[in-house]
Amino acid sequence: xxxxxxxxxxxxxxxxxxxxxxxxxxxxxxxxxxxxxxxxxxxxxxxxxxxxxxxxxxxxxxxxxxxxxxxxxxxxxxxxxxxxxxxxxxxxxxxxxxxxxxxxxxxxxxxxxxxxxxxxxxxxxxxxxxxxxxxxxxxxxxxxxxxxxxxxxxxxxxxxxxxxxxxxxxxxxxxxxxxxxxxxxxxxxxxxxxxxxxxxxxxxxxxxxxxxxxxxxxxxxxxxxxxxxxxxxxxxxxxxxxxxxxxxxxxxxxxxxxxxxxxxxxxxxxxxxxxxxxxxxxxxxxxxxxxxxxxxxxxxxxxxxxxxxxxxxxxxxxxx
Amino acid sequence: xxxxxxxxxxxxxxxxxxxxxxxxxxxxxxxxxxxxxxxxxxxxxxxxxxxxxxxxxxxxxxxxxxxxxxxxxxxxxxxxxxxxxxxxxxxxxxxxxxxxxxxxxxxxxxxxxxxxxxxxxxxxxxxxxxxxxxxxxxxxxxxxxxxxxxxxxxxxxxxxxxxxxxxxxxxxxxxxxxxxxxxxxxxxxxxxxxxxxxxxxxxxxxxxxxxxxxxxxxxxxxxxxxxxxxxxxxxxxxxxxxxxxxxxxxxxxxxxxxxxxxxxxxxxxxxxxxxxxxxxx
Numbered sequence: 085x086x087x088x089x090x091x092x093x094x095x096x097x098x099x100x101x102x103x104x105x106x107x108x109x110x111x112x113x114x115x116x117x118x119x120x121x122x123x124x125x126x127x128x129x130x131x132x133x134x135x136x137x138x139x140x141x142x143x144x145x146x147x148x149x150x151x152x153x154x155x156x157x158x159x160x161x162x163x164x165x166x167x168x169x170x171x172x173x174x175x176x177x178x179x180x181x182x183x184x185x186x187x188x189x190x191x192x193x194x195x196x197x198x199x200x201x202x203x204x205x206x207x208x209x210x211x212x213x214x215x216x217x218x219x220x221x222x223x224x225x226x227x228x229x230x231x232x233x234x235x236x237x238x239x240x241x242x243x244x245x246x247x248x249x250x251x252x253x254x255x256x257x258x259x260x261x262x263x264x265x266x267x268x269x270x271x272x273x274x275x276x277x278x279x280x281x282x283x284x285x286x287x288x289x290x291x292x293x294x295x296x297x298x299x300x301x302x303x304x305x306x307x308x309x310x311x312x313x314x315x316x317x318x319x320x321x322x323x324x325x326x327x328x329x330x331x332x333x334x335x336x337x338x339x340x341x342x343x344x345x346x347x348x349x350x351x352x353x354x355x356x357x358x359x360x361x362x363x364x365x366x367x368x369x370x371x372x373x374x375x376x377x378x379x380x381x382x383x384x385x386x387x388x389x390x391x392x393x394x395x396x397x398x399x400x401x402x403x404x
Numbered sequence: 405x406x407x408x409x410x411x412x413x414x415x416x417x418x419x420x421x422x423x424x425x426x427x428x429x430x431x432x433x434x435x436x437x438x439x440x441x442x443x444x445x446x447x448x449x450x451x452x453x454x455x456x457x458x459x460x461x462x463x464x465x466x467x468x469x470x471x472x473x474x475x476x477x478x479x480x481x482x483x484x485x486x487x488x489x490x491x492x493x494x495x496x497x498x499x500x501x502x503x504x505x506x507x508x509x510x511x512x513x514x515x516x517x518x519x520x521x522x523x524x525x526x527x528x529x530x531x532x533x534x535x536x537x538x539x540x541x542x543x544x545x546x547x548x549x550x551x552x553x554x555x556x557x558x559x560x561x562x563x564x565x566x567x568x569x570x571x572x573x574x575x576x577x578x579x580x581x582x583x584x585x586x587x588x589x590x591x592x593x594x595x596x597x598x599x600x601x602x603x604x605x606x607x608x609x610x611x612x613x614x615x616x617x618x619x620x621x622x623x624x625x626x627x628x629x630x631x632x633x634x635x636x637x638x639x640x641x642x643x644x645x646x647x648x649x650x651x652x653x654x655x656x657x658x659x660x661x662x663x664x665x666x667x668x669x670x671x672x673x674x675x676x677x678x679x680x681x682x683x684x685x
Contacts, residue, residue, distance in 0.1 A: 162528035207421035
């Protein structure tokens with residue numbers, strides 16, 4: 085049981101001339117949530133599909149829960165669950181029929197399969213919708229039945245591929261609650277997402293992936309720290325004071341300050357925070373009144389921009 | 405069910421119950437290959453229950469084919485429809501069923517595109533079982549098509565010499581061949597990317613197999629090059645064997661040939677399908 089959840093070396097998948105996954109090395113321990121963060125087309129889904137043994141790598145190797153994803157794929161399959169845009173349920177069948185189907189495929193006999201389906205429907209508050217066709221479910225209900233289908237037997241490792249894409253905020257929070265409950269139980273979760281706040285909320289550690297490569301790895305705070313210790317936002321009370329304030333802040337903080345379209349505002353990225361207290365005192369001494377003085381950690385959006393040179397949303401669709 | 409209940413969001417999931425569901429049951433032993441294949445066949449039946457329109461093609465198409473060909477060609481080819489039905493009935497049954505097999509390919513492609521297939525492929529089961537189960541479920545559709553074609557032929561004057569047993573044996577042979585032919589379409593659906601492309605290629609493949617055969621006319625009236633094709637066409641062997649079974653006449657080597665072709669199709673296209681299935685696009 086000491087084997088890590090996921091280990092890969094140089095894992096690669098090539099589609100035509102595109103290196104969808106271009107040699108990734110991962111070492112992910114058991115327990116908690118590991119976030120796989122990147123824009124559409126970054127290679128997240130392709131990497132997950134290789135780890136879940138749905139497609140075969142073109143290079144490198146991978147072990148999931150200690151089993152080789154190519155030579156021991158059956159061992160991997162019996163220990164992991166998969167939910168996502170590419171692993172869903174049959175829309176033509178009802179929710180209950182889908183769960184009974186999966187339960188029977190795992191070896192539950194008729195009555196036991198029905199009991200298991202009913203237990204999961206109740207836990208996911210889908211008892212009333214159980215006999216409706218899944219195509220008539222809302223987005224949030226749909227995601228619940230997808231996740232329930234992955235829990236028919238308890239997986240040691242659950243792959244969740246963009247579980248909240250397209251959900252409204254309420255349904256999104258419900259999925260987050262489900263993920264937290266699974267983690268408390270001891271399930272390891274590998275989560276792909278293009279939402280930075282989702283990784284921030286859920287993931288213990290994050291791998292940032294772009295163009296098939298891992299470009300950064302660490303906790304959310306470590307990633308944020310790697311792009312400087314944050315930003316300072318200052319608004320002066322009277323716009324006439326702005327230039328004076330800019331000169332004082334620039335001297336005390338040791339960095340240049342940018343102006344924005346707001347004529348009272350100043351903004352700067354800080355290398356370190358040691359000058360902040362002195363800067364405030366100096367502004368006070370110069371009788372410059374402040375409307376706002378805020379010190380913030382960088383957002384993951386800013387992290388992504390700093391790491392990749394582009395924002396998280398502006399890459400094209402992922403090629404299947 | 406009112407519109408209101410259909411759109412109402414249910415209560416939030418019960419995370420405590422989810423956590424307890426994770427530990428509440430012991431994992432059952434791994435099911436056999438036969439058991440999982442039958443479970444997928446059960447899924448096909450559930451789909452027919454929810455989408456009964458799926459049976460439209462297997463009911464309307466055979467009726468149309470039988471009536472059209474019998475009355476269109478009957479007088480010209482055999483002198484009368486009554487004589488022609490005796491010749492064409494087994495052949496038109498073969499044609500109706502084999503034509504419908506191509507829907508297997510487009511149905512599979514739809515499953516792949518909707519993401520259901522990745523769920524199945526992520527399960528620790530005998531790998532071909534989703535496909536075998538799908539073809540088993542289709543066999544029900546083929547059986548419906550066979551029975552309807554036979555009923556229409558009987559209604560317009562077909563009196564097979566082989567009796568109920570002979571007709572039953574003939575239909576069984578057609579089902580075996582259709583199941584085997586289905587593996588070509590499963591392979592196509594893993595290679596081609598849209599249901600339309602699969603239907604297109606399947607149509608082009610079936611056309612020479614079905615029309616370049618002895619289904620409609622005696623090949624002795626055909627030019628030499630066409631006779632040569634009809635001779636090697638496996639559908640001709642199948643039709644000859646089905647005719648012999650249904651008419652109650654002596655069976656030749658065609659039965660063995662039809663079964664050998666079936667085995668060959670499964671061996672070649674079953675293998676190709678499973679090879680693509682491991683790493684599909």
